[in-house]
Amino acid sequence: MRIRTPADLGTLIRSTRKKLQLDQSTLAKKIGVSRLWLVEIEKGKPRAEIGLVLRTLDALGISLNATPPESQSLNRPGSTVDIDRIVATAREPRK
Amino acid sequence: MRIRTPADLGTLIRSTRKKLQLDQSTLAKKIGVSRLWLVEIEKGKPRAEIGLVLRTLDALGISLNATPPESQSLNRPGSTVDIDRIVATAREPRK
DNA sequence: TAGCAAAGTAAGCGAACGCTTACAACTCGA
DNA sequence: TCGAGTTGTAAGCGTTCGCTTACTTTGCTA
Numbered sequence: 001m002r003i004r005t006p007a008d009l010g011t012l013i014r015s016t017r018k019k020l021q022l023d024q025s026t027l028a029k030k031i032g033v034s035r036l037w038l039v040e041i042e043k044g045k046p047r048a049e050i051g052l053v054l055r056t057l058d059a060l061g062i063s064l065n066a067t068p069p070e071s072q073s074l075n076r077p078g079s080t081v082d083i084d085r086i087v088a089t090a091r092e093p094r095k
Numbered sequence: 096m097r098i099r100t101p102a103d104l105g106t107l108i109r110s111t112r113k114k115l116q117l118d119q120s121t122l123a124k125k126i127g128v129s130r131l132w133l134v135e136i137e138k139g140k141p142r143a144e145i146g147l148v149l150r151t152l153d154a155l156g157i158s159l160n161a162t163p164p165e166s167q168s169l170n171r172p173g174s175t176v177d178i179d180r181i182v183a184t185a186r187e188p189r190k
Numbered sequence: 191t192a193g194c195a196a197a198g199t200a201a202g203c204g205a206a207c208g209c210t211t212a213c214a215a216c217t218c219g220a
Numbered sequence: 221t222c223g224a225g226t227t228g229t230a231a232g233c234g235t236t237c238g239c240t241t242a243c244t245t246t247g248c249t250a
Contacts, residue, residue, distance in 0.1 A: 051141030
């Protein structure tokens with residue numbers, strides 16, 4: 001599935017955890033984080049550490065693949081990247 | 096390319112930025128972060144915010160796709176997830 | 191319905207975040 | 221070689237992190 005937001009990641013992590021029939025305490029212990037951290041992540045916490053998120057995906061056996069822009073344009077004629085539009089939806093105020 | 100660590104992301108972001116012929120100040124301004132933040136990210140800062148990292152990928156036109164464990168086992172017979180090994184390489188001490 | 195396990199919420203701590211400003215070092219083209 | 225542009229490093233600020241501990245709420249099975 002396509003990952004665009006922290007909420008996408010949270011949903012993916014939660015659904016995969018449930019599929020593997022793990023509870024939050026068990027997974028948290030295996031990753032090496034607190035159960036509270038996992039609760040926040042599954043809810044889509046935007047400011048969590050990228051390193052911990054990648055370890056969580058690793059612990060669940062989820063692999064992450066990045067596709068650079070030129071591969072996309074080759075695969076999808078007419079698909080362009082609107083950088084200015086992305087910047088227009090500027091980072092939401094903190095808190 | 097497969098993303099496993101914050102350093103993988105940093106390398107990808109830097110090489111894509113150079114391919115698009117953008118300098119750090121220009122990209123940082125478009126993302127809505129400081130140039131210093133981008134410097135740290137390209138060096139593989141493990142504790143950066145996941146939300147800002149996803150926006151950076153978005154700004155560069157890089158798409159991220161997650162593959163759950165069962166898809167992998169279907170596609171790659173014999174491929175197993177060693178959760179215990181992952182936990183064994185526990186999170187490095189902070190700082 | 192009841193009880194247990196799992197998940198959600200809250201508070202306060204020490205540590206690190208991303209920021210701005212300033213400057214040093216590097217790269218590259220003329 | 222020189223100079224402009226780019227990148228790297230540093231300090232201190234206000235804010236937020238992830239943690240532990242404790243408790244509440246929810247979900248599910250008997």
